Amino acid sequence: MKRIALLIILGGLFAAGCYYDVEEELYPSNCDTDIVTYSGVIAPIISTNCLVCHSTAANLGGVRLEGYNAIKIWVDNGRIAGAINHQSGFSPMPQNAPKLSSCNISKIEKWISDGAPNN
Ligand code: HEC
Structure with missing residues (x-):
């Protein structure tokens, strides 16, 4: 028993x-997307997944994502959102690697929809 x-x-x-x-x-x-700050959430995701190719020094494809002012350019021209979602007409990012997790994509999208603040 x-x-x-x-x-x-x-x-x-x-x-x-x-x-x-x-x-x-x-x-x-x-997936906590309530408070998504640039310094606390976005910068670490970009640093882990993108800076190997898009640091200021690496600058692959002429894309620099290191630091707020650099990444903001690619937010404003809409290329980041298209690239991480693998939308047609965009180069899928991260290049030659699996898509970011859906949670990380949600966080980046939330930050962008918040107006991509430098917080
Ligand atoms: C292994 C290297 C590598 C990694 C990692 C990488 N990229 Fe890229 N990325 C490139 C290259 C090379 C290009 C330019 C050639 C192209 O567009 O395919 C590019 C282009 C881009 C573009 C312009 C795309 C377009 O369609 O205009 C964006 C935005 C971008 N990357 C964002 C990111 C983000 C965000 C990450 C991390 C999630 C990332 N990349 C990770 C190599 C990389």
């Missing part, structure tokens, strides 16, 4: 784990 109870509990935990994984993938509800 004890053993069965244990199995049920373990089974429940396992099922909950699977359910959570699927849930997370379908609905990134744990």
Whole structure:
């Protein structure tokens, strides 16, 4: 009897784990886009995923994304949003790498829709 109870509990935990994984993938509800600042959220995402090619020194494709003033140019001309969403007519970014996570894309889009503040 004890053993069965244990199995049920373990089974429940396992099922909950699977359910959570699927849930997370379908609905990134744990993606916090409430407060998306340039310095706290956007700059680190860009630094991790883009600066290897788009630092001031690297400047691949003539695109510099290091620092607020540099990235703002590419926000204002609409190229960043198109590139990270792999929209047709844009070069898909990051180049030769998987798309950014949907959470990171949401954060960048939220920041842009907030007017891309330098905060
Ligand atoms: C491995 C190098 C590499 C990485 C990493 C990379 N890029 Fe690029 N990016 C390029 C090159 C090269 C070009 C210019 C050639 C082209 O447009 O395909 C470019 C072009 C762009 C453009 C102009 C695209 C257009 O259609 O006008 C934007 C905007 C851009 N990158 C943003 C990003 C962002 C944002 C990231 C990070 C999420 C990123 N890139 C990561 C190499 C890279």
